[in-house]
Amino acid sequence: MSGNDFAQIAAYLGVLLFLVKPLGQYIAQVYDGRWNWAPERWMYRLAGVDAHATMTWGGYARAFLLFNALGLVAVYALLRLQHLLPWNPQGFAAVEPHTAFNIAVSFATNTNWQNYAGEATLSYFTQVAGLTVQNFISAASGMAVLAALARGLASRNTTQIGNFWVDLVRSTLYVLLPLAVVLTLLLVSQGVIQNLDPYVPVADSRQVLPMGPAASQVAIKQLGTNGGGFFNVNSAHPLENPTPLSNFAQVLAILLIPATLCYTFGRMVNDTRQGWALLAAMLILFVPLLFVTVVAEQGNMEGKEVRFGTANSALWAVATTAASNGSVNAMHDSFTPIGGLVPMFLMQLGEVVFGGAGSGLYGMIVFAIIAVFLAGLMVGRTPEYLGKKIEAFEMKMASIAILVPPLCVLVGTAIAVVTPMGLSGLQDRGAHGFSEILYAFSSMGNNNGSAFAGYGANNPLVNFTGGIAMLLARYWVALPVLAIAGSLSQKKIAPAGPGTLPTHTPLFVVLLAGSVLIVGALAFIPALALGPIVEALR
16 A cells, blocks of 8 residues: 555545544534524424424334335326436336336335436436435435434433334434535535436437536535435436545545444443544444455455545545445445445344444444453443343344344345346456455345446345335334334433443443444354455466
8 A cells, every 4th residue: 555545545534533522522512402493483384294202112113114105105106207308308117116116115214225227227317306305205204213322322211212104204404405505515515416418419429418406406415425426326427426536525424424423322322432432343344344445455446436545445445344334425336346345244243334324323232232242251241332221122123133134135145146147247357356246245134235236136036025125224223223212211321330241342332343343243243255355266
């Protein structure tokens, strides 16, 4: 690695960590209700929501599921009817049913897996009214679940964990929307397009330049860890990511909210040390894997943009798969075997090394519960996390949350590799071809959305199995987390005793990072050995 590579990575991590405390403190104030503008109150009146009413975990879960189901149905309808709707200057036809199902599920679950070319498939109306709106509300839904879990840990002797509708509105109105406006203006200043113009023919050529409201969708896709691109080649496209500054702003936005929510969590449970400990565990896993990828990609410019180079391409690949983002500025299928293994393995760790907006941190807290359980076995006493005893119910829910994503990935991959339709879109054979399929289902089964770009997955089998994987990976993690929040909220906070493991110390940080690493390795090393590992050895 060159000194310039080190400087770019150090600048990135430095700016990210500098923003953690101020933004995290602001978001904590949002959830505490210190911001209460008139538009928020108008929204509640219009929707008939009692902002002062609180919910049990069951009521919170029902509201969460209902709202997300309505969003899924709305996007599916837009996709199937886009030929009848406005803002369609290119006259795009309705999207095929199996493709529309996969897209609707993808954007409802914050996955944004794309098996289509946006500039050749979707109208402006579908992009804005369907996908961009879902980018806001799917991210806000994940943040709301995290807020509910934090309240469950901080409260005592109650069944109430907050109000989903209030958390959803506040996440959108006070956090996602202002940040998206700022980032959109910055991207427009760098040349990212934002218009509703018809496509522009190139002089003396049959080629046309795609137009559209790209900047606004790019901003929220990064901030909400949604991923997905306005254009088919995503943030490698010069109209979506034209300059080094736009590249830096976008890759910073990918990890900004997941990182700052660690501090927000610490504030909400009245112990900021807990938030810093969770952030440290994420960095322990993130930074070494980042350097492995940067070193592995030195000199390999295939599939990368010259204006970004190898270091920025590797940084983006690691950030986008550590977060539940999935956008790309280079083609991961062209990475070296080791360079491609790291992004795949980061997804397979469960999208908890930063992870999605809200969803990554509540996934990491589930691993923290697993870690204190292991520590409790070592010292022979009931494990505790933040003064709450971790008992059989919490462990059952935590087990579901950490086992469902690997199950989705491995079962989906197995179906694809033994069926003619699953193999029909394969670009390569052998170990690399298996890696392409494993990467695709690792992405869908962990709500990431990135792809190796060498596997044509737009067929009924992969669209259906991938859609089911995305649904299970999102909701069969979020629902157990809400159940844990409801259970812990009813317990009193026990004082720490001589056998209690402090959960803010370097020892616990290492134990937590080790727990994440071991679970991921046990689940996926056999599959990785058939793909990128054997490819690297060959």
